[in-house]
Amino acid sequence: MYWSALYFIYYAAMAALSPYLPVYYRQLGLGGEQIGILTATIPLINLLSGPLWGWLADSYQQQKRVLVLSMLTVGVLGALLILPRSFIGLVVILVPLALFLSPLVPIMDSSVLQALGERREHYGRIRLWGAVGWGVCAPLAGRLAEQVGLQGLFVLFGVMMGVSSLLATRLSVRSTLVRPAGLEALSRFWADPRWRAFLFTAFTGGVLISVISNFLFLFLQDLGASQTLLGLNLTVATVSEVSILFVSSALLKRWHPQRLLMVGLILFSLRSLLYSFMTQPWMAMPIQLMHGVTYALMWVAGVSYAGVLAPPGLNATAQGLFSSAIMGVGMVVGSLVGGFLLARVGAIWMFRLVSGLGLLGAFILWRVRNHYDQDL
Incomplete structure (x- = not known):
């Protein structure tokens, strides 16, 4: 309670x-x-x-x-x-x-x-x-x-x-936070090609999250959105997020987290691309319904996949690496790159250019699956 x-x-x-x-x-x-x-x-x-x-x-x-x-x-x-x-x-x-x-x-x-x-x-x-x-x-x-x-x-x-x-x-x-793993432990992650691919794809997802969360409102304001409409966009996104969180256990029981992560990244790219075609601020509302099958799906799938790949005794470190890749490095780079693109080419091309990142991340996961996890 x-x-x-x-x-x-x-x-x-x-x-x-x-x-x-x-x-x-x-x-x-x-x-x-x-x-x-x-x-x-x-x-x-x-x-x-x-x-x-x-x-x-x-x-x-x-x-x-x-x-x-x-x-x-x-x-x-x-x-x-x-x-x-x-x-x-x-x-x-x-x-x-x-x-x-x-x-x-x-x-x-x-x-x-x-x-x-x-x-x-x-x-x-x-x-x-x-x-x-x-x-x-x-x-x-x-x-x-x-x-x-x-x-x-x-x-x-x-x-x-x-x-x-x-x-x-x-x-x-x-306590929630664990002490940072030593270099020997971290080398065990880096030696696994699946972990290198996973962390890179988490990074691409973080960039997309950062660009959308930090710059969408600015674009909507340029289209004439009121503060109330901005808030309603967040509510619509939350409804879809709650829905995915509610059924996440069932999704993970039916599909491997790697597959769900690929789906989430592909849909994230589509979501970013759709923003670039908006001509009226209300058009963001239906696109925001994709928040659940992008951010929420990618997050629960990533946490689960990190647990699957974690070496014995290093699950906490695995979760820390995933979180750092998506919410740390990815968010930082997304903020800086998004700000640069916004200033140089405008919001429309900013969303279009970063939309390819999700496809790149999903492709890399697919390649790794074909080489190392063909039974998934």
Whole structure:
């Protein structure tokens, strides 16, 4: 009960912040390349700070304290985003914000899995409430932005993160992050061609996620979308995500995760390409229904496939590598490349050019399957 509520509030808070940051950057007069750098800041810091948080959590066994204090700090820093009006000022706040944001989801996810024990298959049903929180808050956040401005969303984010921190004090929290594997352990992954292909395809998926999540709203604004319509687009995407999460166990029982990952990547490419043909902002709504069979399907398939490929005793490291490839390196590169393309060729060709990445990732997985996993 408490975990479901925490997921709901946390992701509701994130729905009031992360999708609207690029819109706010443009409102301040920043260009495409500067927006790309700023959107890359959070995943880049997450990638670099993850091992540090893991070492601290494991060494001092203060996971609950890290979770609670990080939520409070993130809430304060998020609210302070109303103050800076320059690129440098935003960087000064975003760097510590990203630093304290990085341990939150890993600590929550791992603690839930450990609490479930042998009933880990129920994780998706608990995680669902995070998607519900996002979907419920998204249109309300859009409406609030129209009434009081984007700065009001940052204050709302701070309040909800404060509520999350209070709720977290009532939970049994355990460490989520593992210490970084040694070079010998990492070499075991790199020596397997299937892992090299898998990490590259996860990276391509991360680039697509980053480009769509960071720059779609800017394109919709150029087409005349209101803040309320932007929020409704998030809600539509959430509905499809919840649906896939709900049936993910059945999908994985019927099809191998490698095949599901290939399907997700191909559909991601199609989704990106379809955005480039929009001429009216409402046209994004049906395309957003593909969010479940792209992002959600790719994520659950990737987590499962990482578990299949993991060497004995290195499953946690395997999950960390997958997460770093998709949400770390992929997101950083997607933010920088997307910002560059937006400034140089515009949003239409940005979506068209990056659409080929999913096809490339799916092709590489198919080649590996033919050589090493023909029985899948």
